Amino acid sequence: MRRDHISLYSPAIGADGAVIAYGHYGRPLLVFPSQQGHSTDYEDRGMIASISGLIDAGRVKVYCVDSFDSASWDVPGNATLEERAQLHGKYEDWILNQVVPFIYDDCSGPTEIITTGCSFGAYHAANFALKRADLFPLALCHSGIYDLDFLGHGERADAVYFNNPAAYVQHMGGDHLDWLRGRVTLVLVCGQGMWEDTTRALESTKAFAGILASKGIRHELDLWGHDVPHDWPSWRNQIAHHLPRFV
DSSP states (O other), X not given: OOEEEEEEEETTTTEEEEEEEEOXXXXXXXXXXXXXXXXXXHHHTXXXXXXXXXXXXXXXXXXXXXOOGXXXXXXXXXXXXXXXXXXXXXXXXXXXXXXXXXXXXXXXXXXXXXXXXXXXXXXXXXXXXXXXXXXXXXXXXXXXOOOGGGGOOSOOOHHHHXXXXXXXXXXXXXXXXXXXXXXOEXXXXXXXXXXXXXXXXXXXXXXXXXXXXXXXXXEEEEEOOTTOOSSHHHHHHHHHHHGGGTO
């Protein structure tokens, strides 16, 4: 299996970010790590192994990126939630202006990209798909949190609002909503076992599915059993189950 480690400089951040690319052919899958995670996590936690058959068969190419959470949503200190959201904008800039062009170049031209992630990575997968469905028309989201209001305190303005899917989707309307209905699909997967409640993932997943349904946005809600915890073995089984349908 091809495995290339790439550093992509972000002018917005002023530093390099890591991308690990797996596979030679297939539909691109952009993987966001869990909270404060690294580009190596998907491989280290067995997720690459769980879909290695699809990679080896040339059905999917996987691109795992570093997170920026420790310098944005989880930045140390007393930053307001709005300030944290503004810092997240630097990461968004890196994804859109460095990572996406790299994926296009690696795939010999523009192509539709699937996003995915587990836990807080699922938030990123959903948020990027909903904000930029022209680039990311499909998101596979595992045990995610889709309302960020709990993350911080203080001011909440445009930067928070437009990065909080539970808020901006609820108020969508008009031509953009009509376009999004025909463009994007979200697959929301969550177990009902240990830690899915204490992490808020189960509650948030069900609530967000309800918001998407109220707006007529194409989605699937797939709740696994009460023996399925908020943990990597669950997510390995879930991605192996769902990804073959889309590549």
